[in-house]
Amino acid sequence: KTVCVTGGSGFIASWLVKLLLQRGCTVKASVRDPNDPKKVEHLLALDGAKDRLHLFKANLLEEGSFDEAIDGCDGVFHTASPFHNPTSDPEAELIDPALKGTLNVLRSCAKAPSVKRVVLTSSVAAVICNDRPRTPDVIVDETWWSLPDFCRENKMWYVLSKTLAEEAAWKFVQEKGIDMVVINPAMVIGPLLQPTLNTSAAAILNLVNGAETFPNLTFGWVDVRDVATAHILAFENPEANGRYCLVESVAHQSKIVKILGDLYPSIKFPEKCANDNPLAPEYQVSKERAKSLGLEFTPLKQSLKDTVESLKEKNFLT
Ligand code: NDP
DSSP, X not given: OEEEEETTTSHHHHHHHHHHHHTTOEEEEEESOTTOHHHXXXXXXXXXXXXXXXEEEOOTTSTTXXXXXXXXXXXXXXXXXXXXXXXXXXXXXXXXXXXXHHHHHHHHHHHOTTOOEEXXXXXXXXXXXXXXXXXXXXXXXXXXXXXXXXXXXXXXXXXXXXXXXXXXXHHHHHHHTOOEEEEEEOEEESOOOSSSOOHHHXXXXXXXXXXXXXXXXXXXXXXXXXXXXXXXXXXXXXXXXXXXXXXXXXXXXXXXXXXXXXXXXXXXXXOEESSSXXXXXXXXXXXXXXXXXXXXXXXXXXXXXXXXXXXXXXXXXX
């Protein structure tokens, strides 16, 4: 099979490219700058890359940029989307590349008759951010949708970017008759293949590198290897459809600090919460659909250990 991975050098995409090559696929990966060694060297070093990895230069904001990478592919994994805190202009930095970029990629898919299925990397960010209460007895599932107005009111720009992109993608594929499956992971951690620090791994690095306090935040967590595997299962299983939330466990940052402290007693972790508000409540996210794909989750403790080991190995620890 020949497949395209957009944003191939990213944290999740690098694992996806690795596992697709391992499965014998020919991979056409798009990157913004194929001449930047930090973006491509780790991909070119993967097993099978020499024979079956092809790099293409593409930018989400350039119309038609992905045509060449997508042409002739059986499947397209659209992972590229900015994930960082915007500096000044959320529209230009996050929302345009997510929303216009997703439609740009889907238009290239619509032009390529070879494409049988698109797997879109959305996020639980597009699922959970609305006015419904989240408490320990609430089970969030794939029927939930984040509300754009709620995101705007709370200035949750990344969440808004993912919500608008996924909404627009569903509308587009329904109009054009494209087969799409969506993966909605929570905070993704685990070993880094790329040499640069991505946003979700940075959340763990921050705790390990001597932060005074931990944020008063509760997130779902999932391992990057499981996220990559879920994308492949969603592509390979003809029965796969709709959205798949990927959350191994939901845990407040205080719990993450506790697990890390047990794993690394010699490291000093923050003991205090960043504010005096009640701790952001935990909730549950349904694993039923993810398990129906055949996915088995790596336990959170293992993912945290592998994240820290990887951050150490790449010299991110101060
Ligand atoms: P990374 O920052 O590692 O990867 C983001 C990728 O998007 C990079 O390859 C980047 O390319 C690409 N990209 C950003 N802007 C553009 C643009 N204008 N044109 C082309 N490519 C662009 O993050 P992750 O691997 O974590 O994220 C990958 C996907 O997973 C995203 O869609 C993200 O929203 C989603 N996700 C991530 C979660 C997480 O916790 N990590 C959780 C849930 C969803 P370049 O290398 O050139 O910068």
